Amino acid sequence: MITLRPSDLARGHGLSTQAVRNYERDGFIPPAERTPSGYRIYTEVHAAALRAYLALVAAYGHARAGRIMNELHDGALDAALDLIDRGHHQLIRDRETLDAVRKAIGHLTAETDTGRAPGPTARSVGEVAHYLGVTRATLRKWETAGILTPRRDPATGYRVYRAPDIRDAELAHLLRRGGYGLSHIATVVEQIRTAGGTGALATALAEWRRKLVTQGVMMLDAAGMLGHYLRITDVLPDGAGRSASAPPPQSVE
Incomplete structure (x- = not known):
């Protein structure tokens, strides 16, 4: 698994290292593991979470985006989806x-x-x-x-x-x-x-x-980023998030 330093994650998204720490503190990205000396270790999961959060901010605003990520990290997927649905409504x-x-x-x-x-x-x-x-x-x-x-x-x-x-x-x-x-x-x-x-x-x-057109396009972007994050964290129910036209996984004998 690829690991990232806080500075790597921040630089890749045009943020300060402190901003990344704040997002972790506020529950917008999952907690980082630590080295024996106490340094944070981020992974592609954290990068995907950060991309999803920033896309949600652009589409729904800071407050709703933060609530969506908090609900996801609390295991409340239905509540997070409800917030998204209300934004679309x-x-x-x-x-x-x-x-x-x-x-x-x-x-x-x-x-x-x-x-x-x-x-x-x-x-x-x-x-x-x-x-x-x-x-x-x-x-x-x-x-x-x-x-x-x-x-x-x-x-x-x-x-x-x-x-x-x-x-x-x-x-x-x-x-x-x-x-x-x-x-x-x-x-x-x-x-x-x-x-x-x-x-x-x-x-x-x-x-x-x-x-409104711009916001609608941003919502589409956010949906893609969030869907990717949910898939790689394996929190979706069985069968969710798979394209209807895609064949099911083949069993290995």
Whole structure:
């Protein structure tokens, strides 16, 4: 078995030796064996684990990547796969939201608030928060930033979100997930509210689509790296991880 010094493993992945030690300490790669004098000895298993972790970071972020590797090293394969599945589900949700907004872009400037009494499409702040999966405090923060401008019910004083307000909230939610700051989102929403103001939205959506495509490809890369690591550590159930078209291993008589 090929052995590697900490410096070899670090150099091969553009990291510092201390970073590799930290990843071992945090459970992102398995513990290293030690020489009689106390020096760490890494192997191709550690290199595969490190490649898998770094690929997961690129695809899912540091927090989720670390949790995935921790679950694997704790023997909780199902829990690790659940974290990965949830990441894919979020990507699907983002794609669906993006597609919905892109389809609606031609109608955004035509949508105006009629100012009539709340109809069936009017929602309370709690209903909008639940619909988007955010907190009420988040909606109030967006309102303070000028992104949302819900009116108040004259009788109760409560915020009332009509169709244009809900649209603005959906767009804010999407763009926040794309990494845009509140000031930028406020500018986009304000342009949408004015005639011919969809240009900024089109640019933002094109950039967000590029990010989603990049993330999807990174997820594919991470899946390959992680699958390789699982196979060489022999933690997969019998029959898992084998290509359906590949012949079964031949018995030796």
